Amino acid sequence: MTQEKPQRIGEVIDADIRSFDVQCYTLWRGPSLGTLVRAGEPSVVGVVSEVRTESLDPSRPAIARGQDAATEDDIYKENPQLTQLLRTRFHAMVVGCSEDGGIRVGLPSAPPRLHAFVFACDLQHTAGLTRSLDFLRLLLNGNGPASDEVVVACLRQLGKESQYGKDFLLRAGKALAQELAGQTPRLNGILRRLA
Amino acid sequence: MGLDLAKTIQELNSAASGQRREHDDRLQRIVVAVEAMRGASKDDVAQKFDRPAPRRRFLWAKPTDGLGAAYDPPATPSDFCVLSVDGSQIDVDRHMPMACALINIGSCVIRYGAQPTARLASQPRLLFGEGLYLSDPKNGAAEVPLEGPALGLKRSLEEMRAVKPLVEALPDDLPTLALLDGTLVLWGASGRESTPLLKAEILERGLVPVLDELREMSQKRPFALAAYVSYPASSEVVKTLRLHLCQHSGEECERAGCSNRRSSMSPCSLVNHLLDRELFLNLLRPGQRSGLFISQSLVIQDYKGHQIYFFYVHTGDEIGRVEVPEWVATDERLLSMAHALVLDQCHRGLGYPVAISEAHEQAVVSGSDRQRFNELVASLLSRQGLSAATSEKSRSKRTAWL
Numbered sequence: 001m002t003q004e005k006p007q008r009i010g011e012v013i014d015a016d017i018r019s020f021d022v023q024c025y026t027l028w029r030g031p032s033l034g035t036l037v038r039a040g041e042p043s044v045v046g047v048v049s050e051v052r053t054e055s056l057d058p059s060r061p062a063i064a065r066g067q068d069a070a071t072e073d074d075i076y077k078e079n080p081q082l083t084q085l086l087r088t089r090f091h092a093m094v095v096g097c098s099e100d101g102g103i104r105v106g107l108p109s110a111p112p113r114l115h116a117f118v119f120a121c122d123l124q125h126t127a128g129l130t131r132s133l134d135f136l137r138l139l140l141n142g143n144g145p146a147s148d149e150v151v152v153a154c155l156r157q158l159g160k161e162s163q164y165g166k167d168f169l170l171r172a173g174k175a176l177a178q179e180l181a182g183q184t185p186r187l188n189g190i191l192r193r194l195a
Numbered sequence: 196m197g198l199d200l201a202k203t204i205q206e207l208n209s210a211a212s213g214q215r216r217e218h219d220d221r222l223q224r225i226v227v228a229v230e231a232m233r234g235a236s237k238d239d240v241a242q243k244f245d246r247p248a249p250r251r252r253f254l255w256a257k258p259t260d261g262l263g264a265a266y267d268p269p270a271t272p273s274d275f276c277v278l279s280v281d282g283s284q285i286d287v288d289r290h291m292p293m294a295c296a297l298i299n300i301g302s303c304v305i306r307y308g309a310q311p312t313a314r315l316a317s318q319p320r321l322l323f324g325e326g327l328y329l330s331d332p333k334n335g336a337a338e339v340p341l342e343g344p345a346l347g348l349k350r351s352l353e354e355m356r357a358v359k360p361l362v363e364a365l366p367d368d369l370p371t372l373a374l375l376d377g378t379l380v381l382w383g384a385s386g387r388e389s390t391p392l393l394k395a396e397i398l399e400r401g402l403v404p405v406l407d408e409l410r411e412m413s414q415k416r417p418f419a420l421a422a423y424v425s426y427p428a429s430s431e432v433v434k435t436l437r438l439h440l441c442q443h444s445g446e447e448c449e450r451a452g453c454s455n456r457r458s459s460m461s462p463c464s465l466v467n468h469l470l471d472r473e474l475f476l477n478l479l480r481p482g483q484r485s486g487l488f489i490s491q492s493l494v495i496q497d498y499k500g501h502q503i504y505f506f507y508v509h510t511g512d513e514i515g516r517v518e519v520p521e522w523v524a525t526d527e528r529l530l531s532m533a534h535a536l537v538l539d540q541c542h543r544g545l546g547y548p549v550a551i552s553e554a555h556e557q558a559v560v561s562g563s564d565r566q567r568f569n570e571l572v573a574s575l576l577s578r579q580g581l582s583a584a585t586s587e588k589s590r591s592k593r594t595a596w597l
Contacts (some may be wrong), residue, residue, distance in 0.1 A: 079543060080311035081303065081553050175592070 006119040006126065009087075012039050015111035017094065021048060022118045024088040028053060034153025036126050037092050040116030042099070044108045045125060046092030047139055049150045053088045060085070093136035093142045093150070103128030105135045123163060130158055130168070133175040140179055148186065151176075152193040159194075169194055221469070228466050229434060229477045233263035236440050243439055250445050253455040255438050256431035256505070259524075260486025262439065268482035269531040271539045274308030275370040279534045279550035280357045281558040282350040285565055287327065287342040290589035292440060293572050295323040296341060298350050299559025300357050303550045308368070317557040321355075322346075330398040339393045342381045348393070351381055352401045358420065359408055367416045372536040373409075376424040379503050379518045385494040398497045406501045410522045419521055419529040423537060425547055427516040432488060432507075437463045467506040471507060473516040479509035484517075484534050487524050508534065510541035 009031060014021040020039055024030050030051040031037060038045045055062050066075040076082055097108035103125055129135045139151045160167045173191055180187040240258045285297040301317040304492070322341055329345070331337040360371045383389060384397040412418050441463040451459045457467040459547050475485055482507055485507040495503055504524035508515050517537055523529045540548035560568075573583035 060556075063273050077311045078307070079549070080307065081313040081315065081549060084313050084315045085553075 002118055006122065008100050009037065009118050009120060012112050012114055012116040012118060013089070015039075015114065015116075016080070017107050017111050019049075019091060019093050020044065020112055022092065024090065027086055029122060030088045030090045032153065032157070034150055034155075034157050036095075036121035036129070036141060036154070036157075038098075038121050038125055039092075039112035039118045042108075043079055043097065043103070043125065043142040044112045044116075045098075045103060045129065046094045047135075047150060047154050048090050049093045049139075049142065049146070050091040050133050051088070053086055056085050056087050062086070068188055093139060094140045098125075105132065105138075106127060107138075121159075126158065126161075132170055136172070136175055137179050140176075147191050152190055155194055200510055204423075220471075222285050224465055224467075224476055225469060225473050228264075228433075228469060229474055231262075231440060231465070232436060232474060232478060235262035235436070236331075237264070240439060251438060251448060252453070253434045253437075254431055254491060255434040256488035256490055258432075258435060258486060258488050259504070262432070262436060262486070263478060264486030265479050265483045266486075266534070268484075269535045271531070271535045272308075272370045274303065274306075274310075275367055275372070277372050277374060277536055277537060277540055277548070277550045278302065278304040278305045278358070278361050278375045279376070279548070279554035280354045280356075280361070281376050281551065281554040282354045283560045284346055284350050285559045285568055286346055287340075288569070288589075290585055291569060291572060292576055292584055293323070294327060295321055295572065296327060296346055296454045297321050297560070299558050299560055300353055301559070302357060302361060302552045303557060304361055304365070305364075305550055305553075306421055313553075313554055313559050325490075329392060330356065331392050331395075331444070331481045333424040336391050339390055339396070344388065347392055348381055348384050348397045352397055353404070355402060355405045357403070359412065362409075362412060362416075362418055370417040370532055370536075371419070372481065372533055373418070373420045374537070374540065374548055374550055375420075376555060377424055379420075379520065380490060380492050380494055382492070382494055385497050394497060397500070398494075398495055403499045403501065405496075406498070406520060410501075410520065412523055413526075413529065417528070417532065419523045419533045419536075421523065421533045421537065422518040423548055423551060424516040424518075426513055427472055427507075428470060429516060430470050431470045431490070431505075432485075433466050433474065435488065436474070471516070475507040475509065475514045479507065479514070479524035481509050481511040481537055484508045487530075490518070493509075506534075508537055510538060510546060512541070512546040515541065 008025070009029075010022045012020050012022040013023045022037070022039070030053075033048055033051065035048045036045060037048060054125060065079060066072065069075045069078065094107055095096045096103045098104075105128070111175050136151060139147060139154065141147075142150065155172045156168065159172070173194065176190055180190075237260050240262060244257050280300060280302045282298055282300045284299070287294055287296045290390045293499075298321055299317055299319045302315070304314045306312045327341050328338040329341060329349075339345055354362060354375060362371055362373060381397060384402075385394055409418070409420050413420075437458060441458070443451070443460060447487070448458070448460070453459055453463075479485060487504045487506050490503045490505060492503075502521040503518055504521060505516055505518040506516055517533065519530065519533055523533055537548065540550060543549045544552055573585070574585040
């Protein structure tokens with residue numbers, strides 16, 4: 001998240017107000033779970049909540065090919081067309097959008113355009129989110145059993161950024177405690193993972 | 196309502212019972228026929244087929260070897276390329292508001308070995324206005340509309356034309372096989388269903404110059420051209436065996452009423468209704484290819500010296516038919532390469548050549564593609580302020596009501 005030059009990861013291929021799907025330009029090079037990404041201009045900011053590599057054509061599922069192969073790389077070496085027929089894509093849950101030169105937590109007024117370019121967020125984009133940590137509410141209320149995993153992955157990544165100070169995870173823990181009041185087991189589960 | 200399967204099932208049942216009754220007899224005849232093939236040496240068949248060619252009412256193929264010849268698979272090169280081109284089309288639909296057709300050419304180039312890469316692409320081309328007709332440059336009044344079978348021939352020609360630039364983009368010394376789906380014999384370009392103009396445009400001014408260029412290219416680099424048919428239904432070799440077994444004159448055959456489908460006399464009736472693949476499945480071991488046969492199709496007479504040969508190969512899963520031009524068939528190095536790489540492609544493709552199936556995937560125009568194409572035509576016409584009206588029949592098919 002500290003790259004000087006924005007790193008373009010891929011393009012939006014499906015989008016609604018709450019989330020967007022991105023096809024990566026490079027096979028297997030999807031961002032990690034919990035990464036903050038931004039799409040289009042004005043930017044819509046999301047947190048990566050799923051990454052998958054799949055067949056480009058849904059009617060042609062991948063099949064096992066390596067029974068006689070010595071290594072996994074051999075499968076791709078012996079079937080060079082596979083890399084042309086697969087794609088890596090990811091799903092991002094929207095947590096903010098650019099507004100008045102900064103980033104506002106919450107849903108945008110419109111989803112990002114299809115084919116909008118997607119970049120990993122830099123400090124300028126993440127600062128607005130991390131200040132209040134209100135975006136955690138959107139993640140915690142996200143659908144799917146893995147939403148806590150997304151929260152953990154996102155906070156761990158942000159916690160590694162020295163710019164947010166040593167007390168970042170402490171602030172995050174307090175914010176989580178407020179959001180998950182009455183859900184002690186769930187809160188403890190997340191905090192244990194963050195410790 | 197669609198097809199009433201309940202009404203069809205009785206007939207299907209009866210047909211299946213008939214197949215069952217014939218099954219054992221067929222298996223026995225195949226065993227005897229294969230033994231007869233093994234006994235037909237190169238000298239035997241040369242004696243029979245090299246004299247003035249026997250004239251019969253059925254299409255046989257001239258053997259260049261003993262009928263039972265079988266060749267083991269050659270070694271596969273360490274670095275090589277297999278490419279394929281396939282096409283599909285949207286035919287002219289007279290119910291549509293604009294006369295147009297589309298040819299979509301898909302291609303697949305796969306390089307194996309030290310630098311494995313693959314390139315998949317498709318290139319659609321719209322035919323409209325004058326482009327929908329083949330015209331005689333010397334006689335403007337003579338023209339053939341490009342629709343139906345003529346459009347199919349044009350597509351086959353475009354597939355063949357797409358091969359050369361793909362090969363030229365590869366390193367000169369890389370063993371390369373261009374593999375087409377189906378046949379190198381453009382059946383409809385000649386004969387009763389064709390016209391002199393169609394024949395001239397598709398063959399004389401179309402395919403023949405392309406084959407000339409490809410032959411020239413094969414003299415400068417290790418390049419072979421082949422077409423592959425999976426589970427072929429042809430019976431040219433069966434007819435050749437029938438002719439080999441026949442002890443009668445052509446006149447006697449005529450009098451006895453021997454037809455293209457069957458002989459009414461012994462011993463040639465042994466092979467009635469058999470298929471080439473049935474014989475070669477019993478004759479070849481996995482990996483082996485048959486001897487070469489020369490197609491006697493009348494269309495080939497218009498190929499200007501590009502004789503088409505074919506052989507059968509046991510891929511391990513089935514018998515495939517491989518057609519090659521004469522310049523591949525008579526060059527041992529190219530023939531071996533074609534044999535080895537077809538086999539390799541079938542193994543990699545779980546029974547069917549990978550390059551052909553990927554080129555097909557690039558080319559295929561699905562039912563929904565056709566619908567979207569038609570909608571696009573209507574939408575663009577409307578934007579131009581033109582009528583996008585379709586026929587009432589077309590509309591009634593799309594919107595069924597009670």
